[in-house]
Amino acid sequence: MSEQPLFKVTIDNITVEVPAGTTILNAARKIGGDVAPPAMCYYSKLEGSGGKCRTCLVEVSKGSEKDPRPMPKLVASCRTTVMDGMEVKNITSDRVIDARNGVVEFLLINHPLDCPVCDQAGECHLQDLSYDHGKAGTRFEFQRRTFKKHDLGDKIQLHMTRCILCYRCVFTADQLTGKREHGVLDRGDHAEIATFIEKNLDNEFIGNVIDVCPVGALTDKTFRFKNRVWFLKPVDAHRDCPTCSGKVTLWNRGDEVYRVTARKDQWGEVEDWICNTCRFDKKQTSDWVIEGPRLIDRHSVIAQGHYAGTVGTNKPKETFKAVHAGRQPKLLMDIHSVSEVNQPNITLSQLDRPAHSTDFKQNKD
Amino acid sequence: MGVKLLLDKAHVPGIRFFETYRKEGGYKAVEKALKQMNPASIVEEVKKSGVRGRGGAGFPAGMKWSFIAKPEGVPRHLVCNADESEPGTFKDRYLMEFLPHLLIEGLIISSFALGSNDTYIYIRGEYAWIVDILEQAIDEAHANGFLGKNILGTGFDCNIYVQRGAGAYICGEETALIESLEGKRGNPRIKPPFPAIEGLWKRPTVVNNVETLAAVVPIINMGGDEYAKIGVGRSTGTKLISACGNINKPGVYEIDMTISVEEFLYSDEYCGGIANGKRLKACIPGGSSVPILPANLLLKTAKGETRLMNYESLSDGGFASGSMMGSGGFIVLDEDQCIVKNTYTLARFYRHESCGQCSPCREGTGWMEKILKNIDTGKGKMSDIDLLWDIQRKIEGNTICPLGDAAAWPVAAAIRHFRDEFEWHVNHPEEAQKRNYGLAHYADPIHVPA
Numbered sequence: 001m002s003e004q005p006l007f008k009v010t011i012d013n014i015t016v017e018v019p020a021g022t023t024i025l026n027a028a029r030k031i032g033g034d035v036a037p038p039a040m041c042y043y044s045k046l047e048g049s050g051g052k053c054r055t056c057l058v059e060v061s062k063g064s065e066k067d068p069r070p071m072p073k074l075v076a077s078c079r080t081t082v083m084d085g086m087e088v089k090n091i092t093s094d095r096v097i098d099a100r101n102g103v104v105e106f107l108l109i110n111h112p113l114d115c116p117v118c119d120q121a122g123e124c125h126l127q128d129l130s131y132d133h134g135k136a137g138t139r140f141e142f143q144r145r146t147f148k149k150h151d152l153g154d155k156i157q158l159h160m161t162r163c164i165l166c167y168r169c170v171f172t173a174d175q176l177t178g179k180r181e182h183g184v185l186d187r188g189d190h191a192e193i194a195t196f197i198e199k200n201l202d203n204e205f206i207g208n209v210i211d212v213c214p215v216g217a218l219t220d221k222t223f224r225f226k227n228r229v230w231f232l233k234p235v236d237a238h239r240d241c242p243t244c245s246g247k248v249t250l251w252n253r254g255d256e257v258y259r260v261t262a263r264k265d266q267w268g269e270v271e272d273w274i275c276n277t278c279r280f281d282k283k284q285t286s287d288w289v290i291e292g293p294r295l296i297d298r299h300s301v302i303a304q305g306h307y308a309g310t311v312g313t314n315k316p317k318e319t320f321k322a323v324h325a326g327r328q329p330k331l332l333m334d335i336h337s338v339s340e341v342n343q344p345n346i347t348l349s350q351l352d353r354p355a356h357s358t359d360f361k362q363n364k365d
Numbered sequence: 366m367g368v369k370l371l372l373d374k375a376h377v378p379g380i381r382f383f384e385t386y387r388k389e390g391g392y393k394a395v396e397k398a399l400k401q402m403n404p405a406s407i408v409e410e411v412k413k414s415g416v417r418g419r420g421g422a423g424f425p426a427g428m429k430w431s432f433i434a435k436p437e438g439v440p441r442h443l444v445c446n447a448d449e450s451e452p453g454t455f456k457d458r459y460l461m462e463f464l465p466h467l468l469i470e471g472l473i474i475s476s477f478a479l480g481s482n483d484t485y486i487y488i489r490g491e492y493a494w495i496v497d498i499l500e501q502a503i504d505e506a507h508a509n510g511f512l513g514k515n516i517l518g519t520g521f522d523c524n525i526y527v528q529r530g531a532g533a534y535i536c537g538e539e540t541a542l543i544e545s546l547e548g549k550r551g552n553p554r555i556k557p558p559f560p561a562i563e564g565l566w567k568r569p570t571v572v573n574n575v576e577t578l579a580a581v582v583p584i585i586n587m588g589g590d591e592y593a594k595i596g597v598g599r600s601t602g603t604k605l606i607s608a609c610g611n612i613n614k615p616g617v618y619e620i621d622m623t624i625s626v627e628e629f630l631y632s633d634e635y636c637g638g639i640a641n642g643k644r645l646k647a648c649i650p651g652g653s654s655v656p657i658l659p660a661n662l663l664l665k666t667a668k669g670e671t672r673l674m675n676y677e678s679l680s681d682g683g684f685a686s687g688s689m690m691g692s693g694g695f696i697v698l699d700e701d702q703c704i705v706k707n708t709y710t711l712a713r714f715y716r717h718e719s720c721g722q723c724s725p726c727r728e729g730t731g732w733m734e735k736i737l738k739n740i741d742t743g744k745g746k747m748s749d750i751d752l753l754w755d756i757q758r759k760i761e762g763n764t765i766c767p768l769g770d771a772a773a774w775p776v777a778a779a780i781r782h783f784r785d786e787f788e789w790h791v792n793h794p795e796e797a798q799k800r801n802y803g804l805a806h807y808a809d810p811i812h813v814p815a
Contacts, residue, residue: 051555052723054763073762079555102759106728139752142735165721184550184721187533189731191721 651691
């Protein structure tokens with residue numbers, strides 16, 4: 001590669017150098033942590049994705065070194081490329097937070113809030129997003145939009161009621177498979193993902209649409225309602241697969257393999273696409289070579305407990321104050337620091353009596 | 366009598382056909398442009414004329430033309446946006462129905478200026494009969510050597526194709542139009558890249574409104590400088606206004622943008638006053654998506670100046686006390702019209718026409734419609750009005766294309782100027798079903814902070 005110019009971009013008062021052509025979102029992901037805007041529709045591996053959900057809106061307070069004018073509107077960070085000397089405000093901008101809260105509210109008004117019975121709960125991006133930005137109550141007082149469930153073949157179920165129309169599965173099917181498999185029918189808030197007149201999705205790699213779905217609209221019928229994801233232990237494994245890389249994550253309980261998914265990185269994106277055979281048919285431990293535990297940081301519920309904080313080493317530490325500009329963000333993972341009860345440094349087995357609430361008080365005197 | 370540049374021959378019998386149009390001086394501009402001028406000088410003339418895009422945004426057409434990328438060996442395209450779907454706007458329909466050759470002439474000149482050998486007219490699907498008119502006109506132009514290979518012996522080839530849309534308002538947005546023209550679902554693209562760099566089939570493309578392209582003909586005939594002398598300030602040339610609603614003489618009028626709104630509304634030459642001797646309550650001056658204005662703010666700006674029918678004057682005062690020229694759909698509401706019902710109707714339209722690609726517009730338009738329906742049918746709550754305001758605020762500016770803004774502005778303006786009518790609907794649910802709130806105090810000037 002020849003000399004590629006590096007652009008300096010400042011996001012939430014943290015400066016990072018990225019090659020020309022990088023989007024603001026990817027620059028922010030390079031910084032990591034809370035600086036990275038949430039993305040419900042953008043998927044770095046899918047060409048043309050992004051720009052639709054509007055959760056990644058950021059404020060560009062300085063266009064570039066040459067043209068320092070700010071951009072008048074909030075821009076979708078996943079589709080806006082950086083300029084040299086650009087200054088971006090994400091969580092330090094009240095406008096962005098306000099707009100993002102609005103987008104989350106819009107995404108939720110027609111989304112069924114039945115996470116307890118949804119198969120995606122625990123690894124749902126919308127669930128995470130609404131923890132961070134959603135309100136406790138809804139202002140939407142009407143009936144929610146509903147659809148019938150559809151089976152797209154014998155392995156995948158589509159429940160449009162939960163869909164947020166991110167188009168990821170459409171791009172996946174278009175770009176991974178040879179022919180166009182499905183698309184979007186209708187318009188506006190009655191638009192739906194559909195195959196051509198209820199045809200099945202039939203392709204060796206089509207199972208990946210389950211992995212890219214940010215919500216519970218596309219689910220694996222071989223796993224659906226068999227178990228909750230936070231009860232399962234994710235382990236990395238591989239096998240010699242003739243069609244795909246064979247690098248997967250197994251979700252085990254005891255010795256039993258409940259499901260097989262592709263490996264996802266800290267942004268919830270698939271590292272290597274896997275084929276349907278690996279995903280749906282190889283559910284014996286003997287099919288796989290186990291590599292070790294899979295570390296998960298991105299998702300709310302499955303990341304609780306001992307998985308927390310093991311991935312995502314590029315979080316900004318030294319500039320925490322600068323990032324938040326004095327605000328205290330709601331951090332889902334920091335439950336231990338605010339709870340008086342759930343103190344991890346107290347070992348109950350060392351007590352010679354039933355535990356009392358005073359045992360958990362940090363300052364006992 | 367104002368200057369007429371586009372519709373001056375509209376009433377000549379048989380002007381729809383090539384022979385009459387030619388006899389009346391048609392296609393002279395093509396001869397002048399192709400034989401005496403070069404593409405750069407045509408673009409220069411259009412720039413000098415200061416003609417602004419007539420489709421709604423009002424972006425200077427010459428400027429748009431000069432942005433087109435010219436990579437070596439890549440064809441460029443001109444697309445004529447005839448997907449006129451804005452409620453209240455029907456000027457392009459009139460132009461294409463009566464003067465198809467004017468559009469064809471403008472298209473040939475513009476294609477020459479931009480270097481487009483394949484030019485497309487993307488026409489609204491509902492204008493089915495106009496497709497036949499245009500295709501007949503194109504055939505006649507072909508037969509007379511104004512289209513096809515080697516036009517007038519200049520070596521310039523140009524073909525014009527008419528493509529019908531399938532009835533989606535969103536396909537009037539230029540990138541959605543391009544997607545639809547490519548045979549895809551009409552979802553607006555994310556900009557940048559703008560069509561001038563990467564448009565139809567990833568080639569540099571210019572998309573212009575019918576009226577803008579038709580205006581190229583008088584610009585070439587009279588010269589850009591002469592054209593710029595008509596009108597006021599940056600509103601040069603003439604503009605077609607399609608007037609409708611509670612007026613005596615609805616129709617398409619050509620104005621030279623120097624007349625006042627009051628004159629346009631009340632003079633017999635134009636709208637002829639409010640129908641049935643009623644009083645003016647409100648007006649949407651530029652097609653359904655621009656903010657509605659109450660009577661007092663329509664005739665005079667907040668500063669007390671007379672409001673003129675041009676881009677600057679109509680938007681004077683910003684959205685707090687002004688509106689927009691938009692696409693020239695002049696919708697007049699008399700004292701019998703209900704603003705809540707009117708707003709509900711518009712919200713229903715935008716809900717139906719939202720493409721569903723980005724979340725604020727997809728979900729927000731539906732939500733606004735539901736709330737407005739509740740208020741209109743007497744089930745509203747006082748908090749709903751504030752909620753509506755909050756929803757429109759969160760849609761505006763946060764969407765991919767301007768449809769989100771277009772859906773938000775009418776609701777915002779209705780609440781801004783007619784909040785007490787909404788409140789009256791909430792407080793008197795039964796009475797609101799029987800009678801209209803009426804004029805109230807809207808004829809009185811409201812105080813607008815400077």
